[in-house]
């Protein structure tokens with residue numbers, strides 16, 4: 001397509017370079033900013049000789065093996081669990097209306113920030129939490145809170161619970177998204193039908209026919225989940241033990257220590273973190289190969305029924321337990337946010353008060369303001385840039401190259417703890433003192449990929465003949481963009497904006513680090529309060545964390561309906 | 569063969585309706601080796617009839633009547649226990665399995681070696697000798713159709729249903745494949761029900777032809 005040369009088209013044409021630069025420079029710069037100190041080069045401390053003493057220090061840290069093991073184990077087990085449960089749910093409810101219902105119940109959990117989810121689960125499983133109240137004293141005879149270790153158990157079980165519950169909805173929605181694609185879904189369903197007519201019970205048919213094909217489409221998202229969970233900070237910080245914590249949490253503590261000399265050890269730790277993440281991805285791929293190898297003869301052995309009924313019952317049980325855990329955690333949190341006096345085995349508080357809400361809302365003003373300002377600026381930039389890049393794509397009539405497509409997801413694949421510290425160092429080098437701008441800049445790294453992912457499909461599906469017709473009528477490209485495409489895409493743009501806001505709301509580490517601890521948002525406050533004294537205030541903050549994104553999603557969903565109804 | 573005299577698929581007073589309005593009614597018996605051909609305009613309910621026969625009627629529809637396979641009532645039997653094979657216009661081979669794997673998937677359990685030999689022989693018979701280890705995606709349309717046919721036949725069904733099985737093949741291939749399918753149906757003495765839009769299919773089947781009516785327009789509209 002030959003495109004007129006105007007300011008608008010020049011802007012559009014150059015936008016992909018801006019996008020790539022905005023993502024690559026901070027990530028690679030950040031990695032460099034960690035790599036140098038990791039090998040001993042840290043001029044601020046007078047250390048400017050390369051060496052391995054950072055690593056020596058790191059491996060001499062008491063409990064370092066446990067930290068590594070915790071990071072590795074919790075993320076591998078939780079991802080495995082989330083995957084297995086996803087598959088069981090799909091297999092058991094493949095042709096049942098329950099699949100849609102479960103999807104609708106789990107969907108909203110996706111936008112609950114990790115910190116809020118962790119806080120909610122904590123409320124459920126602490127000794128004086130909702131769970132032990134539910135079974136006391138009638139079943140257990142407990143009059144005082146039991147002496148159990150949850151949360152903060154040294155084995156990372158609470159972390160695994162938290163991670164699994166967060167990963168499961170994501171994997172399930174990915175799988176359902178694949179099945180909803182007209183071509184793939186229809187073929188898979190027809191193949192399942194063939195298996196059924198060949199005498200396979202529905203469950204075995206799913207495992208032997210659907211799963212091998214479906215898995216191919218789920219592979220990358222699974223690896224992304226694995227990478228993310230191996231280095232995530234919020235859930236281990238809130239639900240994990242501190243003696244020792246996971247490696248990612250430990251790195252964060254070393255970086256934030258007043259003792260600057262710990263920075264070198266922390267940087268070496270960040271490198272180790274990357275290695276752990278890589279080895280996790282490698283282990284997963286090995287596991288995959290092994291399963292593939294072992295299952296070839298199983299697939300074609302002609303066995304048509306493997307205790308499908310039993311598996312189905314187990315799945316019913318797991319699904320019920322999981323949905324109850326989520327439901328109870330939410331109820332517990334709401335109750336705590338209104339609780340007056342609430343003595344132990346009582347299931348409900350003696351009195352309900354609104355005091356915690358009113359005082360928290362007063363305290364909350366600055367963090368709330370910061371949260372909104374940062375999220376809105378980040379999202380606006382992300383949406384504008386994404387739209388320009390997608391428009392550039394249409395004007396060049398080809399999609400962006402595979403490399404650029406990959407780069408967009410770079411910040412999601414590389415453990416953020418590994419490059420964010422380097423990024424902070426980079427900010428210091430260019431003397432960027434403006435905390436707000438730094439925070440927006442770092443949020444952009446995580447908001448952009450999601451906004452792009454969310455908008456790209458709708459934009460690419462837009463019928464190109466609209467613009468051809470308009471162009472043939474002599475309409476300027478900029479006018480086509482502003483007055484034709486954007487109104488047509490109103491709904492997807494609003495949804496992508498809500499998503500962008502939700503992602504920004506939920507950021508903990510980037511806010512904490514880029515803001516140099518000076519910028520408080522709802523999320524950073526919620527995490528700080530989570531292990532603090534007042535469970536009630538913490539409940540209010542965690543609920544606010546859930547309400548904010550929910551509010552914007554509802555707005556994004558309702559606004560086009562109102563808008564178009566007025567037109568008649 | 570003893571079963572030859574008994575083999576039959578009987579549709580007893582079937583009435584299929586969607587949201588209270590009658591789609592079709594049918595009363596037929598198909599004997600082993602015979603092909604019952606169903607024709608009719610698009611949307612007249614041909615595929616829906618086959619869905620009922622295999623026990624996968626979408627919840628939108630309501631069926632009244634009984635189905636007998638070899639004198640046994642199977643109206644409420646689960647689809648995977650019916651022993652009724654299905655052949656669609658798309659071969660729907662499983663992409664994660666080889667040609668051999670696709671056929672082995674369908675065969676009853678048994679000794680590995682015996683199954684392997686059986687597959688090789690069957691492939692040989694339909695002109696696909698030595699293609700055991702090929703991926704289904706790398707076969708031509710006609711070859712895929714033949715593998716799909718073998719897959720159904722070697723699963724030892726007691727009846728077979730064909731939903732426009734040849735419509736994606738060009739005319740030369742269509743004739744060959746059709747002949748092969750009908751030969752095999754006779755050889756295994758299977759009752760068969762075939763849905764088609766093509767007159768020549770119906771003639772080649774040499775069996776009874778039933779033409780379903782289009783939904784009366786006023787009824788469809790209401």
Ligand SMILES: Nc1ncnc2c1ncn2[C@@H]1O[C@H](COP(=O)(O)OP(=O)(O)OP(=O)(O)O)[C@@H](O)[C@H]1O
Nearest residue numbers: 586608609610611612613614615616617626628629
């Ligand atoms: N899953 C379904 N749910 C609801 N209605 C359906 C479903 N499948 C088909 N129908 C409707 O039932 C009627 C019969 O459809 P059917 O697929 O049986 O037609 P057909 O005779 O096979 O047509 P064609 O020759 O185009 O394949 C049509 O009105 C169709 O819209």
Ligand SMILES: [Mg+2]
Nearest residue numbers: 614615616731
């Ligand atoms: Mg049809």
